[in-house]
Amino acid sequence: MEKKLTIRDIAKLSGVSASTVSRVLDDSDRISAETKKSVLEVVNQYGYKPQAAARNLARQKTSAIGIIIPQNDMNIYSSSFFQEALHGVSNSLSQNGYDVLISSGNPTELDAIKRLISTSRIDGIILLRSVVNDASIQYLTESKFPFVLIGTCLENPDVYSVDNDNQRAAYDIAYHMYMTGKRKMAIIGGTKSSVFIQKRLEGYEKLLVEKGLPINQDYIKLENASEDYGYQSMLELLKSPSRPDSVLVMDDSICVGVMKAINESGVKIPEEIAVACFNESSFTKYSRPALTTISLNFYDLGYCAAKTLLSVLNNEPIQKGCRYVDHLLTIRESTVSN
Amino acid sequence: MEKKLTIRDIAKLSGVSASTVSRVLDDSDRISAETKKSVLEVVNQYGYKPQAAARNLARQKTSAIGIIIPQNDMNIYSSSFFQEALHGVSNSLSQNGYDVLISSGNPTELDAIKRLISTSRIDGIILLRSVVNDASIQYLTESKFPFVLIGTCLENPDVYSVDNDNQRAAYDIAYHMYMTGKRKMAIIGGTKSSVFIQKRLEGYEKLLVEKGLPINQDYIKLENASEDYGYQSMLELLKSPSRPDSVLVMDDSICVGVMKAINESGVKIPEEIAVACFNESSFTKYSRPALTTISLNFYDLGYCAAKTLLSVLNNEPIQKGCRYVDHLLTIRESTVSN
DNA sequence: CTGAAAGCGCTTACAG
DNA sequence: CTGAAAGCGCTTACAG
Numbered sequence: 194m195e196k197k198l199t200i201r202d203i204a205k206l207s208g209v210s211a212s213t214v215s216r217v218l219d220d221s222d223r224i225s226a227e228t229k230k231s232v233l234e235v236v237n238q239y240g241y242k243p244q245a246a247a248r249n250l251a252r253q254k255t256s257a258i259g260i261i262i263p264q265n266d267m268n269i270y271s272s273s274f275f276q277e278a279l280h281g282v283s284n285s286l287s288q289n290g291y292d293v294l295i296s297s298g299n300p301t302e303l304d305a306i307k308r309l310i311s312t313s314r315i316d317g318i319i320l321l322r323s324v325v326n327d328a329s330i331q332y333l334t335e336s337k338f339p340f341v342l343i344g345t346c347l348e349n350p351d352v353y354s355v356d357n358d359n360q361r362a363a364y365d366i367a368y369h370m371y372m373t374g375k376r377k378m379a380i381i382g383g384t385k386s387s388v389f390i391q392k393r394l395e396g397y398e399k400l401l402v403e404k405g406l407p408i409n410q411d412y413i414k415l416e417n418a419s420e421d422y423g424y425q426s427m428l429e430l431l432k433s434p435s436r437p438d439s440v441l442v443m444d445d446s447i448c449v450g451v452m453k454a455i456n457e458s459g460v461k462i463p464e465e466i467a468v469a470c471f472n473e474s475s476f477t478k479y480s481r482p483a484l485t486t487i488s489l490n491f492y493d494l495g496y497c498a499a500k501t502l503l504s505v506l507n508n509e510p511i512q513k514g515c516r517y518v519d520h521l522l523t524i525r526e527s528t529v530s531n
Numbered sequence: 532m533e534k535k536l537t538i539r540d541i542a543k544l545s546g547v548s549a550s551t552v553s554r555v556l557d558d559s560d561r562i563s564a565e566t567k568k569s570v571l572e573v574v575n576q577y578g579y580k581p582q583a584a585a586r587n588l589a590r591q592k593t594s595a596i597g598i599i600i601p602q603n604d605m606n607i608y609s610s611s612f613f614q615e616a617l618h619g620v621s622n623s624l625s626q627n628g629y630d631v632l633i634s635s636g637n638p639t640e641l642d643a644i645k646r647l648i649s650t651s652r653i654d655g656i657i658l659l660r661s662v663v664n665d666a667s668i669q670y671l672t673e674s675k676f677p678f679v680l681i682g683t684c685l686e687n688p689d690v691y692s693v694d695n696d697n698q699r700a701a702y703d704i705a706y707h708m709y710m711t712g713k714r715k716m717a718i719i720g721g722t723k724s725s726v727f728i729q730k731r732l733e734g735y736e737k738l739l740v741e742k743g744l745p746i747n748q749d750y751i752k753l754e755n756a757s758e759d760y761g762y763q764s765m766l767e768l769l770k771s772p773s774r775p776d777s778v779l780v781m782d783d784s785i786c787v788g789v790m791k792a793i794n795e796s797g798v799k800i801p802e803e804i805a806v807a808c809f810n811e812s813s814f815t816k817y818s819r820p821a822l823t824t825i826s827l828n829f830y831d832l833g834y835c836a837a838k839t840l841l842s843v844l845n846n847e848p849i850q851k852g853c854r855y856v857d858h859l860l861t862i863r864e865s866t867v868s869n
Numbered sequence: 870c871t872g873a874a875a876g877c878g879c880t881t882a883c884a885g
Numbered sequence: 886c887t888g889a890a891a892g893c894g895c896t897t898a899c900a901g
Contacts, residue, residue: 535878537877537878537879538878538879538880539878539879549878549879549880550880550881553879553880553881554880554881557880581878581879582877582878582879584877584878584879585877585878585879585880586878586879586880587879588877588878588879588880589878589879589880589881590879590880590881591880
């Protein structure tokens with residue numbers, strides 16, 4: 194590694210002051226075209242780049258935002274969520290000269306957040322998840338630290354957030370089931386402590402109410418998000434005297450268990466029972482029959498959250514509350530016979 | 532957000548100089564116990580933490596390391612690899628006051644690396660993957676920038692790296708197949724351009740050679756890592772006049788396709804064909820029959836890579852080359868009938 | 870449009 | 886064991 198050039202070296206080499214070099218790099222308009230040109234030549238020739246730490250110290254900002262790695266044992270998200278959302282965040286932010294700082298939630302997410310903030314490492318935070326009465330959200334809101342949530346905050350509708358319209362998505366899929374003649378819909382997987390599960394439940398119930406169908410608590414299996422829970426719940430439903438004629442599953446991995454139960458029982462899809470689930474994966478595409486899915490674009494979620502956070506950090510006037518990112522309903526054999 | 536306290540504020544409050552506060556925080560031994568105690572009291576009372584940017588600038592290091600998000604379209608890794616490895620890296624590093632900076636490989640991994648280095652944002656890098664003749668590795672080696680590879684570098688055995696012993700793992704599983712009486716083993720999934728696939732192929736061939744078995748090129752299906760490729764390849768093998776009696780699959784997701792092909796054909800597992808694969812997942816555990824697997828601990832890989840990088844950054848004398856992290860062979864019904 | 874100077878908040882030889 | 890001073894490499898009022 195050769196010795197790093199400083200802004201003073203560049204100033205000397207181009208025959209101007211450091212202030213001028215700084216202004217050129219900042220693309221200030223108060224610089225003559227000629228000076229700008231000649232300085233940039235030197236800058237490019239030597240490949241000079243300002244040191245981030247010095248710049249950040251002088252500007253009194255970090256130009257970095259923080260993200261806490263979600264604990265996977267909660268099994269709440271599709272496996273690719275984190276990587277894709279992070280990708281979206283990173284792409285959006287790096288275009289604007291921001292860094293993304295990762296931390297594991299150690300011992301809790303809130304501790305990690307406090308650490309990042311107290312050592313002045315970040316200007317803002319993107320939360321990848323939330324629970325009901327989320328401690329991190331409360332802390333960030335009270336301390337007025339800039340953040341954007343991927344998800345929806347029930348307690349405070351003013352929180353900047355980006356989410357899929359989970360209520361709408363569940364409604365859409367239930368509506369589709371209804372249109373294919375199904376009247377006894379079950380819903381399986383995930384726990385009500387997750388906000389997005391609550392929202393989906395609302396969408397599901399909304400359709401039932403609109404169509405004058407009863408809400409049958411036995412059809413609502415929302416205690417756990419494991420594949421095995423999907424298997425066991427479906428088994429129960431299949432044995433029940435009033436077997437449902439359709440089922441909406443909260444995640445593709447849970448649906449693996451659901452499909453196994455149905456296949457073992459010999460019940461026909463979609464004639465006797467229609468199946469649809471959230472989150473596209475190789476399983477949903479290659480399953481026999483192929484599965485009708487709602488796919489969520491995690492990359493977009495991350496990208497949009499980062500854009501929103503940038504607006505907040507730049508004090509741009511933006512609307513409070515939640516922004517929605519589109520979902521996609523893909524209809525396949527598991528709900529429509531051909 | 533209240534006004535941040537600086538080291539001078541703390542100095543004033545505790546009646547010492549800023550230098551002394553700095554030394555106390557650094558736990559220098561050249562400080563009297565009393566001074567240390569009284570300063571720490573003030574520090575804790577006010578919750579003072581040094582600002583990272585100022586400290587980094589003064590120390591002339593960034594206390595951050597970089598990681599580039601792998602492009603998932605290569606489908607090279609198990610889906611949880613990135614998140615788990617990152618978790619390991621982050622835990623190991625944050626214990627030592629380091630930050631983890633994430634960047635997407637935009638437009639290429641090498642570009643992202645150069646950007647991070649040229650703006651002096653990081654002290655070192657952890658590479659999450661490599662290909663044969665990896666451009667990033669070449670660049671980092673030539674510029675003598677500290678880095679650790681998760682994986683194995685074929686071209687330069689001196690590169691610091693952390694990996695599973697893929698050769699040994701494949702050998703182990705082939706040995707297990709051999710001991711259960713299998714003599715015609717196939718190997719499916721992944722591409723030879725991946726170093727770890729090459730290593731596994733070596734282990735597989737090593738066992739065959741040791742046991743005096745022929746190496747049949749028709750049994751080696753290493754062109755692609757998709758589930759569908761697994762399905763198609765297995766279909767071919769099943770139709771072949773000399774059908775293999777065992778198959779080793781490079782990933783659990785590829786194995787979904789392999790299992791589908793076998794199940795459709797009605798061939799019996801493990802009596803007629805034994806199946807084993809890399810990477811544990813809900814699929815391998817709940818599949819019927821349950822699958823024998825080699826599981827790799829991605830968290831450990833990340834944790835160990837970070838530890839190694841820290842040693843490099845601290846100029847500790849460490850051995851060049853690759854460190855291995857244990858793998859685990861879990862034997863289930865797909866290779867041993869009960 | 871440009872420069873000299875002060876400052877961002879730390880650390881660390883140097884001197885005592 | 887402790888402090889005053891210089892310095893890390895930038896930015897940005899201020900003055901011209």
